[in-house]
Amino acid sequence: MADKIVMGYWDCPSCGSTGIPGTTYDCPNCGRQRGKETKFYMKAGKVEYVPGHKVVGADWYCEYCGALNTAARTTCENCGAPKAESKDDYFSLKEQKPKPAPSPVQNNIQASPDQNKKIPIWMWIVLGLVVSVTLSNVLSAWFNKPRDYTFDVQEMTWENSIEIEDYRTFRESDWNLPSGARLAYTASEIRSYESVLDHYESVTKSRTVQDGGHYETSYSDNGDGTFTEHETYVPDYTTEYYEEDEPVYRQEPIYDTKYYYDIDRWTYEKTETASGNDKNPYWPTLNLSDKEREAGRESKYTMSGTLHYKSFGKDKEKQQTYEIQESWWRDIKKGQTIELTLEGDKLTEWK
Numbered sequence: 001m002a003d004k005i006v007m008g009y010w011d012c013p014s015c016g017s018t019g020i021p022g023t024t025y026d027c028p029n030c031g032r033q034r035g036k037e038t039k040f041y042m043k044a045g046k047v048e049y050v051p052g053h054k055v056v057g058a059d060w061y062c063e064y065c066g067a068l069n070t071a072a073r074t075t076c077e078n079c080g081a082p083k084a085e086s087k088d089d090y091f092s093l094k095e096q097k098p099k100p101a102p103s104p105v106q107n108n109i110q111a112s113p114d115q116n117k118k119i120p121i122w123m124w125i126v127l128g129l130v131v132s133v134t135l136s137n138v139l140s141a142w143f144n145k146p147r148d149y150t151f152d153v154q155e156m157t158w159e160n161s162i163e164i165e166d167y168r169t170f171r172e173s174d175w176n177l178p179s180g181a182r183l184a185y186t187a188s189e190i191r192s193y194e195s196v197l198d199h200y201e202s203v204t205k206s207r208t209v210q211d212g213g214h215y216e217t218s219y220s221d222n223g224d225g226t227f228t229e230h231e232t233y234v235p236d237y238t239t240e241y242y243e244e245d246e247p248v249y250r251q252e253p254i255y256d257t258k259y260y261y262d263i264d265r266w267t268y269e270k271t272e273t274a275s276g277n278d279k280n281p282y283w284p285t286l287n288l289s290d291k292e293r294e295a296g297r298e299s300k301y302t303m304s305g306t307l308h309y310k311s312f313g314k315d316k317e318k319q320q321t322y323e324i325q326e327s328w329w330r331d332i333k334k335g336q337t338i339e340l341t342l343e344g345d346k347l348t349e350w351k
């Protein structure tokens, strides 16, 4: 469809006349020439077509005498000055309007340097972490620093223990028979499931499809008192429903042979312990059946007594028990007073 030309209108600010046809250069009421402030508009309701009107370009004002000329003229109709000298045509005059005041968005951008001065929350978190890690390192270094104490040895003990296992029979089941197992019975049981196509089911689905279209009309200002009418074809869409077959599956069990069997295993049974507060440790006597065996030996040596220490400048003491290595236990004697070096709770040296 070819574009059509329709009439635009303007108002005279001098005498207040309104709705003057755009192709008119002088106000029909007061005779004043259409001013540089003019903005053409369209009237509501039915448009007035201007048959045969050729759009060449925007009207222009002569730089020397101010007369209004059509775009088709290369010189002023009034004084003959060349059009090339003129900076004022309908559209360039619209562009020369004063710039709008800064929008609220621009104000926010200008305000942002102030916000940057504040420390962001993540920096506080990092700072807090650094401080707390440093503090805890300092505290633990202080706490674990080796310190010497006086210790009155009151008791030396030993403990020897032996772990014992017994040979037991377990009833178990599996998909195969392990070596050494004695089969009791087998059974057919569900081992897994398989998806099997059962049937197809009709499902209603929807999709968007084009369904014809319509013309939409818009207008653009030609700057010569007229507007061009544009007809644009806009497609219309509709939702279409259709049926589709979808597969439906069922879960079918797969059977396999399960073996139920008896199997013998060494299993933890008990711990036999011997202990004393003398210097002659011995191992507990074992009375093992042929279905029992030793699974490991362990010795433990301890020293108990009174630890002397200072707290806020005052002498204090407390009962303490330390687990120590065998050579220390052999050398330290009951009733002795020794010097201990502790790192945190750990006994690291004595003399």
Ligand SMILES: [Zn+2]
Pocket: 012, 013, 014, 015, 016, 017, 027, 028, 029, 030, 031, 032
């Ligand atoms: Zn007028």
Ligand SMILES: [Zn+2]
Pocket: 062, 063, 064, 065, 066, 067, 076, 077, 078, 079, 080, 081
């Ligand atoms: Zn002129």
